[in-house]
Amino acid sequence: LRNDEKTSHIPIIILSGKATLEDKLIGLETGIEAYLTKPFSVKELQIIINNLIQQREQFRKKYQNKFVVSTDEIPLASVDQQFLEKAIQQINDNLESTNLSVEMLADKLCLSPSQLNRKLKALIDQAPGQLIRNIRLQRAAELIKLNAGSLADICFQTGFSDQTYFSRAFKNQFGCSPSAYKKDNASRLS
Numbered sequence: 001l002r003n004d005e006k007t008s009h010i011p012i013i014i015l016s017g018k019a020t021l022e023d024k025l026i027g028l029e030t031g032i033e034a035y036l037t038k039p040f041s042v043k044e045l046q047i048i049i050n051n052l053i054q055q056r057e058q059f060r061k062k063y064q065n066k067f068v069v070s071t072d073e074i075p076l077a078s079v080d081q082q083f084l085e086k087a088i089q090q091i092n093d094n095l096e097s098t099n100l101s102v103e104m105l106a107d108k109l110c111l112s113p114s115q116l117n118r119k120l121k122a123l124i125d126q127a128p129g130q131l132i133r134n135i136r137l138q139r140a141a142e143l144i145k146l147n148a149g150s151l152a153d154i155c156f157q158t159g160f161s162d163q164t165y166f167s168r169a170f171k172n173q174f175g176c177s178p179s180a181y182k183k184d185n186a187s188r189l190s
Helices: 021-029 042-064 078-093 102-108 113-124 128-145 151-157 163-174 178-189
Strands: 013-016 034-037
Touching: 013 021, 013 042, 021 034, 034 042, 078 102, 078 113, 078 128, 102 113, 102 128, 113 128, 128 151, 128 163, 128 178, 151 163, 151 178, 163 178
Parallel strands: 013 034
Antiparallel strands: none
């Protein structure tokens, strides 16, 4: 379960009759979240589950408002870290393509669109389409700062085919239109 990209984000609790310290340590070394021995307390299990849910919720809240998630900051199992790096790399590799879609990303990651959605929601509380759009808009902001062409050029370089949608999405994310962002950046440089 830990080594499969489809399930690596799911918390694991082992309930076992093996009660030696060695058995418990072996279980914990595999990357599980908790190891309970029989007989177990239902109350203890409930507390562990509640703690895991709260930890995941805090993690999601921390990253849900980030426009682009840096994989360096994510304290996840290495399989989840690699998965996010692969997903972000696929998006970056196909950034200019207006055909980049959730289905295309899911296909490149060997998942179904619904599996991809569940996994990204569980890891960073972002839907795949939202992640794609956020990475595109972040790159557009970088290109605007670098003065790497007209706004129309930047719009198309980042995979947007509709300038009106690009402007509206940019304003929703950064609080100002691309042209105002460009002016503000130019005034900071002078």
